Amino acid sequence: MKKNLAVTFLFICILFYSQVTVPYRIGNKFGISDESGKMLIPAEYDIIDIMIYGSNGEYVGIRKASENEAKTTYIIDNKIVLKDTDYHYFGKSQGFINAVKLKSLDRIFSRDSYANKLTDIYTLDGKKVFNSSFRFVNFLEDEKKPALKDEILVLANDLNGLYSFFLLNKKTLKISKTFFEGVANVDTDYKKFPAALSIKYYKDFAGKMIILNFANGKIAGEEVTDIGSSGYSNYSSSSDYSTYSPTQGYSGETEASPVNTNGNMITEMKEVTESRSRKPFDIPQLNVKNLELSPEYSTILKEKGKLGYFNHQTKEWILTPQYDEIMSTESFCAICGTYIVRTGNIYNIWEIGNNKKEMLKGNFEKLPIFKKRNYGREGFHLIQLFDKDGKLFSYANQDGQVYYKQ
Structure with missing residues (x-):
């Protein structure tokens, strides 16, 4: 009897795991259905966007008010997490959501595109993590072999373009420790990660290097040394958002000429x-x-x-x-x-x-x-x-x- 129940439970789990969902159009609106056509989320969006690198069940629903105005809804595992927001892009990173709003749609493809972004961080159930917004936020972790268990290292770039590096408790969403803040230039080294991580930062023409060692899901050691101020590089970051994420240097569509x-x-x-x-x-x-x-x-x-x-x-x-x-x-x-x-x-x-x-x-x-x-x-x-x-x-x-x- 127990064996039969176990087999039945396993079969149900496999069915649930393999459930496929798709954007389904009814009239002029899109919703989400399973592969048989059974609606899971009503067809009330002008566009359902599929994440380029997202998993099945991850979508952005868009209700257009005008050409450049709309409300966006972020959907994960076929459930609405953030509803009717003003964000333009979404992406998952290390168990958190990056929600990005562009300050100006006319500067999407500019070289200083980060300065045009306002990023908020949410948990996967839609709870906002920080009171302040950033240009971008990077979670320094290895998904396959995480260095930390209950905490995560965060490198954030604020709206003035300055970096802060801190340790965030994933359960309480409180900052456990701030390593530095208000820094203009940083450089990270992942060569030994997840065993160790080094990060250089430069402030007031002086440089320091932090070396963190990890063991048993915790920071096992921290070393801070002075370094020279030359040779630093600006830290840059890129994130994968929804399928309409902007590309640098976009110059419009190409119409094919008659074939030879x-x-x-x-x-x-x-x-x-x-x-x-x-x-x-x-x-x-x-x-x-x-x-x-x-x-x-x-x-x-x-x-x-x-x-x-x-x-x-x-x-x-x-x-x-x-x-x-x-x-x-x-x-x-x-x-x-x-x-x-x-x-x-x-x-x-x-x-x-x-x-x-x-x-x-x-x-x-x-x-x-x-x-x-x-x-x-x-x-x-x-x-x-x-x-x-x-x-x-x-x-x-x-x-x-x-x-x-x-």
Whole structure:
């Protein structure tokens, strides 16, 4: 009896662990559903954004008031954690939430982008950790081999660009110790981490180095030495936020020009990907450009009015001539290429390479782009569907199930 109960409990745990959730569009609004279409969070958002490096069940819901104004809701494990906020970006780090608001949307891509950010820190259940805001906050820890058990080291850059380094108790959310504050320049060394950590800081033209040693989940020793003031470097940081996180130097979308043809040989291929660079609250859209193909290697060939993709070195078809359009897209598999083909009004996705040649089962009426591979479970692939204007319409899975209804 006990054995049967244990097996049943294990089965339930596996089902729960492997539950996949997706953004589901109803009419013109998005919500969150399981893979069968059962709604978990009502469809009341203009956009549901998926975190680039986030886990399944981690989303940002956006309600737009105007082009540059919106309320954002941060969702973790399919539960609303921060609701109707004024933040532009969110990200998880070492068991905490970085919530970022931009002071000016006109300075998203400026070199001093950190000065444009206001960052607040929350726990994973939505409790604000610090009363003050920062430009950015870094938690100095190793996820796989944490140096500390009940505390965490924090390096924070305040709104004036000055650093503070302190020890935070993760349970009480109180600062246990402040190592320094009001410092303009710091330099960290992780070479021996998580056994030890050294950090140099410079203030009033004088420098010091702190060396921390760790053992049994605690700080086992602290050494402070004087160092010279030359050779310091500014500490810089980057964080992974939601899929619309800004990219430096963004200059807009690229429109593909008409492809070059030489008889039945076409020496350009259109590449379509999701734009990684967009302002907050913008609907995801396609980035389109042309890739040059070499007759020495591979080109598109036309036979009897249909297109195929031909390897001129092996004299073999990569894709046989049966399509009306062949496009390249971002690959999510190792050592392989991913292609989108169109026959009439139907699109399909091919993955080719590394002794593999497989077409996903799904037939799509809108242009499909891989969003995430093995999303929430092995074998479940999340697909974005884009309309004729290149804007995100809805999502689907690898088998062609579309998460949309009117």
